[in-house]
Amino acid sequence: MQISRRLSRLHRLLSRGCHSFIPNSLRRLGESFGVIWMRQTQWKSIAGLTVLVLAATPLQAAQGWIESLDGDLSNDGLAPTIVTMGLGANTIAGTTGNPGTGIDRDFLTFTVPDGTWLSSLIVKPGTTFSGSVSFIGIQLGTQIVGNNVLAFALHGPETVGTDLLPTLLGGVNPTLASGNYTVWIQETGGPVSYGFDFVLTPVPEPTSLALLATGVAGIFAYRRRQARSAALPQ
Numbered sequence: 154m155q156i157s158r159r160l161s162r163l164h165r166l167l168s169r170g171c172h173s174f175i176p177n178s179l180r181r182l183g184e185s186f187g188v189i190w191m192r193q194t195q196w197k198s199i200a201g202l203t204v205l206v207l208a209a210t211p212l213q214a215a216q217g218w219i220e221s222l223d224g225d226l227s228n229d230g231l232a233p234t235i236v237t238m239g240l241g242a243n244t245i246a247g248t249t250g251n252p253g254t255g256i257d258r259d260f261l262t263f264t265v266p267d268g269t270w271l272s273s274l275i276v277k278p279g280t281t282f283s284g285s286v287s288f289i290g291i292q293l294g295t296q297i298v299g300n301n302v303l304a305f306a307l308h309g310p311e312t313v314g315t316d317l318l319p320t321l322l323g324g325v326n327p328t329l330a331s332g333n334y335t336v337w338i339q340e341t342g343g344p345v346s347y348g349f350d351f352v353l354t355p356v357p358e359p360t361s362l363a364l365l366a367t368g369v370a371g372i373f374a375y376r377r378r379q380a381r382s383a384a385l386p387q
């Protein structure tokens with residue numbers, strides 16, 4: 154009983170942060186039970202170190218690609234720039250077109266992770282147009298060989314701030330399932346600046362056949378658009 158009361162008192166002192174006021178008798182008792190003593194400053198140091206470790210741990214990998222920060226996107230559909238994408242908006246921004254020294258085409262490849270899908274493709278404010286054709290195409294896999302794309306869209310100033318995915322894929326609320334894709338961005342006129350947000354969201358649990366119907370409609374839209382490949386830029 155005596156030991157129990159002393160341990161109880163020891164617990165009260167520790168809970169009040171009174172480490173330096175613990176009597177020697179209680180200190181010895183604590184040590185006999187394997188208690189490790191630390192000064193208050195030591196606890197503060199450990200807490201500070203924990204904060205530093207947490208601050209140094211990245212919340213997530215860098216996502217998207219901004220040419221002014223990350224470098225020019227590849228000009229080669231057979232060797233597109235590999236871009237990491239994750240949940241949320243993944244910004245792809247850069248310049249494309251012909252400044253008079255040759256055509257700057259931009260090719261990138263990315264993976265839609267399992268459990269997510271590409272649910273929208275927003276044309277960001279600040280995107281400019283030359284008055285010619287602004288083109289974006291997308292293909293399954295990690296390359297674009299020749300002009301072979303799954304789907305493409307030609308867009309202009311009216312699309313700024315809107316979702317291009319319905320134009321690309323057709324159907325209502327179309328999505329692209331998990332997997333590898335390659336994107337081709339090109340202005341056929343003078344150089345322009347562009348920005349897109351590739352928005353990935355979690356795939357919801359299928360609660361009705363409506364989702365399946367949407368996916369089927371999207372696949373038929375792909376096929377229709379493949380037939381229009383003669384309109385692709387060179």
Ligand SMILES: [Ca+2]
Binds near residue numbers: 220248257
């Ligand atoms: Ca570029």
